[in-house]
Amino acid sequence: MSHLSTSSVRIGALAPLTRPGWADAGRHLLAGMELAVREVNDADGIGGRPLELVVRDTAADPHKAAAAVDELAGLGVAALAGEYHSVVARAAAARADALGLPFLCSSAVLDALTDQPTDRVARLAPAQSHGWRIYADFLLAAGHRRIAVAAQPSVYWASGTRILRDHLAPRGGTVIELDMSALAPEAVGDELVDHGATALLLLVGHPEPAVPIVRSVRRDQRLAEILIGAPAGQPELPEWGTLLGGDGAGIPFLRYLPEHLGPLGARVAKTLREELAQEPSFVAFEGYDTVTVLADVLRAHGTDRAGTAVPWPHVAVEGTRGPIRFSRAPGISAWQWAWPPVHVADRDPAAADRFRIRHVG
Structure with missing residues (x-):
């Protein structure tokens, strides 16, 4: 790239690349x-200056993030990008805000990404309250009123449970909490039968204990009719299909993609498919869109961003999943793309490497 000068513009990239992080998501x-x-x-x-990523593995650890x-601020990065895990992104956002460093969060959905409204932090992924209400509507439309959640202790899972309960209760739905810090995966079946649940949602880590729970429920003859959801x-992650095969099909999850990609999305999908040697997840599109937005900001408003407000409300970028603009959404502290496309999908039982759309938000 001889036409570019030698001094690069650096973006700090945060991603979970090792366990206990969802390393597949980080890779995409x-x-x-x-x-x-x-x-x-x-x-x-x-x-005329090359853009350079300076990558750091967060391993799903807020302190590490x-x-x-x-460290990245000390290296002089112009902005921060990425992160998948909500609790980790929250820690990164707080630190970035304190240091005056712009942070465009790619994938984390926790509504309260920062404690106070800030002009330094923006987000591409939809807020959890938005996506999970769409998921609750899907459950209701499918006739589910008694919904069990197998949950581990975490701010993210507790927030998800609360969103589901608040949305379902006025519509005749009941949420039954199963504490997976106290229950073995093999004991989940008895709880589902005892509570008369028709759906089980996995609000737990991957692959442990999500994969053992699915295997246990799938092998329980009493639960042949139960819907497992995530x-x-x-189930978006390739490892899910590898570990569970057919058992991992028919488990609906939230996916931040349109029903059909436009020309840019289709071109990016083709390249990513070749590079990853597998179908790119929506997380890969979030990564692409994050850098595309930041490049636009840096070109238009300069690379010396430290300590100054980022012009998020003036961003207008064509992303892989539609036009990206940021606004202040009620109850959301960061600048927010409101909203990325959202649908509920699952792996097709007839071909577990193929996805089906079950509900559109």
């Missing part, structure tokens, strides 16, 4: 970001 997120960086540099970079933000998107 990074693949999307790296593709966008290459395309930005093929188009003269940022004012906060330390990475400090709103947080575990």
